[in-house]
């Protein structure tokens with residue numbers, strides 16, 4: 001039975017998708033805790049309602065990143081995690097923290113990495129004029145939004161799209177790929193070779209989301 005600790009900062013819809021998949025698919029794992037850096041993160045209420053231990057390590061109470069990360073690591077380690085899942089956790093982590101959980105910490109980023117790391121990814125995608133956009137689940141390394149990619153979801157970008165419409169269409173895809181990636185980890189099926197992640201035995205590591213419009217001819 002593997003212990004999963006999930007870190008959130010806000011809504012927590014990806015966390016919720018993982019919690020529900022863990023229960024409904026009977027993973028060999030349990031959600032040991034959900035921790036937030038924000039006391040008012042709405043996702044904490046859902047986690048508590050499921051009987052999951054919740055905790056807050058409020059970053060505003062720490063004078064620097066290193067002391068916050070040390071307190072966060074202490075809170076995480078109290079739950080003896082096999083995997084740390086960053087699910088909308090909006091803090092930049094120190095290299096020491098990342099090293100502590102090397103190979104056992106995942107993140108979801110709303111772009112097709114390595115394109116568009118950082119914030120405002122949907123705006124970045126529109127400004128670049130890309131025709132395909134998406135989300136990536138990756139192992140966390142010291143470089144921001146970087147690291148071996150476990151699974152990606154892709155959606156079509158149309159001239160009508162806005163950052164909000166892209167976010168809305170992408171979120172259901174995120175809710176499919178993040179639980180999938182975490183399940184593979186707890187099933188011991190992920191192998192990393194030369195920076196590439198393989199699933200053993202293989203399963204699709206790319207989800208093609210719905211296109212924005214119905215193609216001509218479909219209605220005929």
Ligand code: GRF
Pocket residue numbers: 008009010011012013014015087088089108109110135174
């Ligand atoms: C998601 O879009 C995720 O990709 C990004 O922040 C958002 C978090 O949403 N990192 P939620 O808190 O999981 O609902």
